[in-house]
Amino acid sequence: MTLSRRNFVVGCSAAIAAMTGGAVSGLAFAQPNDTTRRDILIVVFLRGGCDGLSLVAPVNDPFYRGARGELRVEESGQNAGLLFGNQIPGADFRLHPRATPLLSLYINRSLAIVHACGLTNGTRSHFEAMDYMEGGIPEGGVPANGWLGRYLNGINASGYLPAVAAGTRVPFSMIGFNGAAALTDPSSFSLSWNSWRYRTQLNEALDSFYTGDSPVHQAGRTTLTTIARINERLPRDAQGKVIPYKPENGVVYPGGRGASLGNALRTVASLIKMDVGLLAATVDYGGWDTHEGQGWIFPELVAGLSEALYAFYNDLWRYHDRLTVVVMSEFGRRLKANRSGGTDHGHGNVMLVLGEGIRGGKMYGVWPGLATEQLDNGVDLAITTDYRAVLAEILVKRGGYPAVDQVFPGFRGSQLGLAYSPGETIERPNRVNLPLVTR
Amino acid sequence: MILSRRRFLGAGATLAGAGMAGVPTRRASSAARQAHTQTSPSALPPIELIALNRMAYGPRPGDVARVQQMGFTAYVDEQLNPNDADDALCNEKIANARLQIKYSAGMGYPAVDEMRPLRTIVENWGLAQLWPLSKNPAYQERIRPVEEVRAATLLRAVYSKWQLREVLVEFWHNHFNVDAYSDSRISATWTLYDRDVIRRHCLGNFRNMLRDVAKSIAMAFYLDNAFSRDGPANENYARELFELHTLGQENYLNHLYNRWRDVPGALTGNPVGYIDQDVYEAARAFTGWTIAHGQTVSGNIRLPDTGEFAYVDLWHDNAQKRVLAFEIDPNRPPLEDGETVIRLVSEHPGTARSICRKLCRRLLADDPPASLVNALASVWLANKDAPDQIARTVRALLLSDEFRNTFGRKVKRPYEVVVSFLRATNADVTPNSNLFWQLQEMGYRMFNWGPPTGHPEESAAWLSTNGMLRRWNIINQLQSNWLGAATFDLPGQTPAGLTSRQIVEFWIARLLAIAPPQSTVDRLVNLMRQNGSADAPPTGSAEEIADRIRSVVTLIAMTPEFQLR
Structure with a gap:
């Protein structure tokens, strides 16, 4: 038997419809009965070590100017950074020239900047730093699961599809929560049976294979459940054909360097609007390990990051009161540039937090200075704010989860005051068509 | 031998709490470490199947009998001494392979759309021929050497007699990971990195390998x-x-x-x-x-x-x-x-332990016992100047008790799923970019993995929902030949006159090293027989029977048992 592609695709949706009942009857998750108001937490991880000293640059600092040479963001001229208000004392900070959309979000009081923060452990290894950071524990001995995983377990996250990694796999931060799904495109998240004739029996057989409790069985079970749930919620036209996702507010997600991030955020946006009970999503954005050629690649990465976040936020304008986006990276980069047009692994860095529940338009943290004796190990931006302080405050105030000690064992740091508590009056910024600032 | 599911997967159950959805870190979780216990000997597949699933990309028809006949130790020693001249089928496949190259006209060059041989490989191109490609104005010409090596790598994985070498080539490519597409100087000369660095030393001396990696175009730019x-x-x-x-x-x-x-x-x-x-x-x-x-x-x-x-x-x-x-x-x-x-x-002794542990994690289980790692590290260090240091270490691993006494501790990576399916079904493979694109969507980016870690080795990293769905789907996609990457004659390979039950048993033996539970066998037999008897040849039109045979094979490759090695 030969099937045309068209036949096959139609067959797929019918097959899914046929199997939905079976798969959902073995529910791995209960229906949501959690009445606590929680933001949807989106964690964007900049893999490779983003150069925070170029993203939010202390442009007038003499040590910065001397150590960075041509790679620095400047006060004026062609590579002038973007001026913004409400800074912390210690330097004249500017956003990277390609971060105009971030400036718009900042001016709108949606975006907060935290500087000189990060993982207090001294590791300069990407992979160790990511393990510690995503594990939520700063020193040796990587835990078995990640901080988001523990948070989701802690709140008994029980929605239809509470946790999603927009990508091919679930990052370590979300490991430990057994309902976490990884997917790249909801509209194609379905089985592609080759046989039309026996598809019902094939679906039933596959469903019967994955009933054990080994990791492979469990993975299969979660996958079958996720397939059924997504296909149940995908918007369809009268003929049952999936309606392609269309962003709101005239939003266009970026191409170029920002395409991977834009596509992943688009997937998250579409899931949020499918009302699947999403509580946490992770998105990775790689390419930040700029040992070489930083001068040309970094601006493209920043433009991609800024445009994608701006697009995502405008697309989800109806959800601003339920959305908190955190942007983080495993470490910053060395103050002094190397001789090959790049920067090596450093320490302190910038975090960004976006959402209506965030006291945005403001910079947080304590600037340690860049004189040699002020640097970590004499070479890197010191850390004055533990990255967990930012995350913990978000979990308490926006996640409605006070037991942060369960998520970050042993963490005792104080809050920065960057998030609104539930019930606090929020100075409500603009929601629709945030004006894009021009320099 | 029929195994209950509990017996061969029981040890894995403790992993469930560690999160089956994927760990993209290079560390096994502590729960995963605890999960490593000896499989009970009675639950083990025969050594031929253990070997062919771990030191090869799964058996092709006839392989099991061959290893049985020559004996496991002789097979190991044969595999440690690959001989390109004795690889007729694979050589023929590579010589006859045609891989499309297609691009539109640009500044100073015409449009091209042709099926081109794997020239840089078949004609053994050197630096003088490859380096100028890095400046070719057409992107497709600049990346052509990587595309050819990818195609040849797949053909070797499916057809080469020297399976252990292919497994180790994949191991070392991951160990010394380079994203070949990250720089045109790397992509244009990829044939050299694959042939003169990784393949040349994959069973040789580590120090020499490390030196050649350090001096390679690929690593120097990456x-x-x-x-x-x-x-x-x-x-x-x-x-x-x-x-x-x-x-x-x-x-x-x-x-x-x-x-x-x-x-x-x-x-x-x-x-x-x-x-x-x-x-x-x-x-x-x-x-x-x-x-x-x-x-x-x-x-x-x-x-x-x-x-x-x-x-x-x-x-x-x-x-x-x-x-x-x-x-x-x-x-x-x-x-x-x-x-x-x-x-x-x-x-450094730390290097010996680190690499021996990694070899064990590739060939054995995610968390090998420290005693084995230390024993192998001793072999490694004692042979630090030997030209076959790696081969001697790998030999010790393959002949260890642990290799013989464990199975099913590893989840196949997507590439292994595809290759082992193609081998078991005696498929006729035509490598193309569609197949590599599908693998990429499964998280397996051959020669295109961005971070220097290489692909994750831990099983849990490959069990995300995305990964599971796509490993089910790719079996269907391969068979329908939408990818244009392989053709199959499954009904033709099924011996004539078999009963429905025997057909199912024939294909289970082809595909699975771990016997599936009876409930799975029953499902498959029911699909095969439809309204007929399990113990009579299937009834219905030839097309219906062929569809059922294909469906049975598809389902077998979608079982939990097929995902493990």
């Missing part, structure tokens, strides 16, 4: 050492040399010690691990190691534009250095500083 010069050096290569290529993260002691002299053993010249100071000093040792690509050295002095390895003394930091507590004097002859570092890291 980790930026080609640009590293005194004041300050570029640390990228030196850091990954320690962390990924040799001593490994397990021996990175920076969170414990700030000064080299504090590292235990340092004062007697035998530090147990490394810290950032070693990375900084090693980076200085490699300054001036570069690739001649026409760059300016000083004034109007330029290096030739040939792609040859070059040492530029003017860029070298020639002051004294201390690496792993070994003092390197100032002003040593050209290349000596870097060569010294390569010797130090390649001979």
